Amino acid sequence: MNNSIAKRLEQYTAKRLNEVLIVTLEIAGELDQIAIFKGFSSSLMRPTAFDPDVPVLPDEANILTIDRVASPYDSQSPHYIQQGLSWETIQPLLLEAGV
DSSP, X not given: OTTSXXXXXXXXXXXXXXXXXXXXXXXTTXXXXXXXETTEEEESSSOOOSSTTSOSSOTTXXXXXXXXXXXXXXXXXXXXXXXXXXXXXXXXXXXXXXX
8 A cells, every 4th residue: 555546645745745736536436536735635525534544545546637736725716836637647746756
């Protein structure tokens, strides 16, 4: 699980404290949106388990887009760094951050 998608994205935000990742995804046919900030994930559309071992972003999820947003995150007026990244297009940023 250390190299799971969720862990890598969380590690990225732990190293890039000025960024929030907003991940739009599909889990079992249902849309969800997850905010990842300072190494932690939280669903913006459904309850998030208190237990950090329960993944908010399971490996079987289908990532639709990843947006890089400047922190602090303001849902009413987000300041986007990049929008619409895919899992493939975010790879260079993860590698650059060493995750």
